[in-house]
Structures are given as structure tokens and as C-alpha cells.
Amino acid sequence: MNKKVTVGQKILSANEKYALENKRILAEEKKLCLNMISSPGSGKTTILTRTITDLKGKLNIGVIEGDVQTDLDAERIRATQAPAVQIETNGSCHLSAAQVNNALSKLPVSELDLVIIENVGNLVCPSAFELGENAKVAVLSVAEGDDKPIKYPSIFSKSKVMLISKIDLLYAVDFDIERAQNDALKLNKDIKIFPVSAKSGEGMENWYDWLCESVKSVKG
């Protein structure tokens, strides 16, 4: 049997097909979508709950929560009154675009300004799977050490934003902010870097400004 293959046409994986479909849905609705990636315990959920609360009335944020097990994080998001859909991956180390596609159908997307996907806590695998997002946001807590950008370059190369989190702990740990920033910029000269503390609120305004501007530019 002969099969005709169009030269130059990329054969898409199932994940890429769903990612494109998610991108199409979000573009049609003119919604910004962010894919937040970090190690376990870098403070993603705390950043999100504070962001949702502080921007109430300014931005309507919906959240897709990825976790290996439990829906503890979605419960924390729902306590802020924001809509949240939990995806339990049951052992899998990253979210897939198909899972996000399903979660999007459960969110009131048209009423939102912004969808934030909190990926599974893992600094390695999630960076390899497009979900249809406009941008990846890498989170690195100062408790993890300033050597992480060079040790885990993939996610820092691919992200539009790096949040250096838990800066309220800077006094207690050995973390050279300049080193982490310079190493991230060497990998990715356009990355925006915001040192923040979701506990004290320090630095969060810069992150909020970036969010509001990015939402605006997607709305057009």
C-alpha cells in the first residue's frame, strides 16, 4: 500500500496535537495561559493564592492544579473563591496537554482573564511537554540553592519569567541572587526575573504588573 507523505510536514505527537488545540481555544477566547513549573515545595500554590487574593477585582484567575496525588492544592485555591480544577496524575511526573484540554472544558474560561496551570512539582520533566500555554513561569525558592539554573537549564531556557521565591528566607540561607540571575540570563537573555515573597508580599507588585500587562497584550 502506498502512503503519501507531504515533504516538510512535521508529524505531531498526541501531546503536540492537544497543545495546539488548547492554544486555539485560548487564542479564540483571547485568554492568557501560564504554565508554572518548579521543584516540589518552591511555593507555587502560596504564590497563586496570594496573587488571586491581591488581584481580586482586577483579574479573574482560573487555576488548573497538577499533582501526583491529592487535591490539597486545588482546595487551597478554591478557598480564595477562584475556580480550580484538580488533575491527579497518579504517579506521572508531568501534566499532559490532553489532561489540560479536559480541565479547560471544566473551567468557566470565557469569564476569566487568565488561566494558570500549576504543573506537578518537578524541575525536570514538565519542561519537555507543551500544554498550549503562552508562557512558562519557572519558580525557584532561595532555599533550593543558587546553582539550580545551571544544574537544571531546560526549564530556565524555556521560561519567560523566573520567580525567585521565599526571599523572606534570604537572611537564613546561602543564596546568591546575583549568581542565580546571571546564570538564568546566560541561558535566556530575555527572561524576566522577579524576586518575591508570597509570605511578606515583598516584590509581588512587579509580578502583578507583568501579569496585568501580559493579559492586556493578549486581549489586544
Next chain:
Amino acid sequence: MNKKVTVGQKILSANEKYALENKRILAEEKKLCLNMISSPGSGKTTILTRTITDLKGKLNIGVIEGDVQTDLDAERIRATQAPAVQIETNGSCHLSAAQVNNALSKLPVSELDLVIIENVGNLVCPSAFELGENAKVAVLSVAEGDDKPIKYPSIFSKSKVMLISKIDLLYAVDFDIERAQNDALKLNKDIKIFPVSAKSGEGMENWYDWLCESVKSVKG
């Protein structure tokens, strides 16, 4: 063509075959081998450098260092004069038993009491790949949050030891040691839990005692 299949015989994956081969080598030499697993930045390398230094003259420790990129960690181990072999996985999220097999051939195993494998920083994937170790050691830093055992149950279910690290930061973070301990024990009633600080040295003696006893019991 007919193929004879022995009923009940498990078909081993390539990884399982290498893991068995590593187990055989280590058992023949009567060496204890530990597979240390945690998130990035939980302090595995710092725990190792302090352990090697404090146990100098008591235990000869060799290290296999797994990292996605760079040999920074192996350099830190070599600074203690202990032999260390670096495996750079070039993006892969866990060590394989074949990589460890190759690394074992480069270590002076017969001169050591103990081989410690520091896996890639990742709380999800490495727990699924046996490397031929006698025991897994999970490390959880207090900066990561006390909800990690229930959110990432696989590694805590499979480990013989949980080190709760960076307890020098307990005063600065919200981490309920009892909750983390109880959740880990619910998953794994036999897990040994040692709260430690490799910075201040607090609690390290309990970990050293466990190491010395385990080395002794493998030597027989």
C-alpha cells in the same frame, strides 16, 4: 516459529537486569549501597560532604553523583577526598541501573565500606527505577513543606530512611515535623526518620549510627 515461554518467569526490563547485576556485584563485595532521592535543593550533597568528613577513619564512602547537567556536585564530594563518579544524564530525569553499573566499574569498590548514589533531584521519577541498592533514602527539607509525603507518596513508601533536612531553618518556616513523620509512617510503618541539619550538625549522629550499623549488617 515457535517460542517456548516458561510460565511464571518474569520478563525483566533492561533496567531490572542491570539492577540485578549491580546487586550481585555489591553483594559479592559485601558493600552497602544507598540510593538517595529528593527534590532539587533539599541538601543531599551537603549531607554527603558532612557525612564523609565526620565519618573519616570510620567508614570509607564512595559516591555516584547523578545530575541532569554539570559535575558541580562530584567536585564538592571530591573536595572531601572521597572517590566520586559523576553521571550527567543530559536531560533525563532519573538514573538508570546501566549508568550505575558503568559508574561502579570506575569506583574502587573493594576499598569502600559504602557506596552512596545521589540521584537526580526529582521527587517523582527516580523512585520507579531500581539501581541495585540495598535501600532508598528519601530526603525532605523543611523548606519544602510538611505535605510532601502525602503529595508524593511513592518515594516515601519505598524508602528505608527519611532524612528531614535543614532543621536549622525550622524557626523560619511553617513545617510541622510531627505531621510529616506521621504521614510518612502511615505510608510505610518501618521507615526510620532522622531530622538533621548538615549545617549545624544537629541530629547527624543518629543518621551516622544507622549507617554504621547497616554497613556492619551487610558485612555480616
